[in-house]
Amino acid sequence: MAAAFDEMNGPGGDLRPAYRELSRWLKETPPDALEYRRQEAELLFRRIGITFAVYGDAEAQERLIPFDVIPRIMSAKEWATLEKGLKQRVRALNMFLRDIYHGRDILRANIIPDDLIFQNPVFRPEMNGQSVPHDVYVHIAGIDIVRVDADNFIVLEDNARTPSGVSYMLENREIMMRLFPDLFARHRVAPVERYPDELLSALRSVAPISASAEPTVALMTPGVYNSAYYEHSFLADKLGIELVEGRDLIVKNDEVFMRTTEGLKRVDVIYRRVDDDFLDPLTFRPDSALGVPGLMSAYAAGNITLANAVGTGIADDKAIYSYMPEVVKFYLGEEPILKNVPTWRCREPKDLSYVLDNLSDLVVKEVHGSGGYGMLIGPAATKATIEAFRDKLKREPEGFIAQPTLALSTCPTCTASGLAPRHVDLRPFVLTGSRHVTIVPGGLTRVALKEGSLVVNSSQGGGTKDTWILDE
């Protein structure tokens, strides 16, 4: 693996311009001051209650995601490229979904094999021929980006179902502004706080035709025990909309209502943070107590907009991911601005044999996995783990893809032994409404706090950083 690109001290250790002020400031600031601020930040997070739950960990039902106080900085020029690429990618994702559930031109053009769609558990036949307002399927996308050098941003993963993390983007900024006003004064950082407004206007813009002129939007959560519950309540609060659970909603005559102290009130748009499977026990899992019986029939009748739409999982599936460059070209007739990580599809015999021969150099991921669970990081794994994985792979090759281990870029990060480079990724949040695609400059930077680690997931010990896009 090549040496990682450091975003502050580029190749050869030359200070990159975006980090000039930060570097100067770091030199002026005594290390204990940083440590002191770090503790203060942690206290603030705990008091605000910004916690997440780790599944399968009864001891720590509510944990804090470690926050690193050193910001990650990008120039306006870097952001401009990234922004263009993200908008292009999300447009393509929406067009792809519209096509898959309607004409299926892309299958007839033999760009994606049929069985990858129709035998995929995240494909929702219920959505066949179902129209959604303004053909928007993915209203909120979280695209995971890594960079490997000064010029190339690479998409690691598309999240088109219920991407989370945006509350950290907003809260990290709040806390940084409280803790480091002087550092802010020395930079011109593009603001992120308009995200809730943009989200609300995107959601309202896709209300069904039967909605009133002032559509009612609600955020649907699985409840307080969900790992992202804090984010759900945070967003509902910032958007000024009701935070509903399945039991607060009722479907009557194919319309959705919420139970209020003044009786039933119609809901037009649901920003749902509940997975497809749990939305409606009549259509999907009958054992779901989180859902609303009849919701899908109201959806089919066109009386409710769900954001994101049902069935978007087929667009962010890791098996489909490898076709994204072709998908972009097919629908937009443009070269993709953001690259994909080269991906071997283990379902294809040629790729599989390459993967089996090179397991110790590759990252192998489950096609349907997420959150960093169930993956093999070849270079970091023991022989025994690799062999165990090899068996799994042979038994069910279509369940896996493989990618080279990328030298993710690094950023200076506070560690027990002072500032040190740590690997980072970035999840910007892309909003699609009836008329335009917008992105608040920045996103959530996740950082792998362990030395040399490439896993940034919060469930696996990753932390977060504030992400600054300098407004030049």
Place this chain on the structure above:
Amino acid sequence: MLSRTAENLYWLARYVERAEYIARTIDATLRVTALPAAYIGKTNEWESALLTAGVSASFYEAYQEANEQNVVEYLAFSPSNPSSIKNCIEAARLNSRSVRTALTSEMWDTINSAWIELQEVWGKGTSSREELARFLRFVQETSLRFDGSAYRTMLRNDAYWFSRLGLHLERADNTARILDVKYHVLLPEEEHVGGPLDYYQWTSILRSVSALTAYHWVYRETLKPWLIADLLILNDTLPRSLASCYSNLVRNLDQIGVAYGRQGASQRHARGVRNRLEHSHMDDIFQHGVHEFIQEFISDNARLGEIITRQYLI
């Protein structure tokens, strides 16, 4: 607003109020039991603390003897007592988490900080009287802070009114329960009046509803049982009196009724109870039996809770 949100706000306020009340009960009992036996007689004050908290039956399922250690543990920390202070704070936090959007950050901060302190400082209970005193102060301060931040920071809309309903309903229930358990020491039996035993019992009652100083300001008299009953039942100026709780309940219910453009069973019922209190005199109450009066009030009050739930919360 969502019915579930209203329900959570209502119960959140009830739990916080209940935690404070239990803390006051323990505090008042500690003071009485610290007196020489000659002053307090043979009654088991810890037993009556359990009764005022309404958990006597469940206590004896887990313990043999109602002594200080057992009762304090049960009332303050026991996970198996649904009304223990610990459970009240935990339930309050869970309710707060469910309705964060309806709380101001100050209210959330109060409950969340209390919950953190409960685990980090009081996770193992208390091991001395001094610690216990500190714990009880912490609980009372949490309740004051919560109430104060609600009062100072909440919008005056249905969220506020529902939370006030929970507070006053719980408070009325608590005051009535003390009276229910202690009514016998308030009965005007000439031979006892002024005896040291009763005096400290009376002080204890007043203390548990934080009305000892208020008594002196209102009546400018030495402690007299019928005046204490008058203060706690009929005096509208004392925040924990039944009359005051019902003035507030009626007002908050009316505000909801006006905002929603509709009155209902809960407005009627609350007004009925308030009117009865307004037109009662202590003489009549004593004549017809304090005990019966209080019992009737407790069931009327519980009924209001049911009616509010049916009308708004489900």
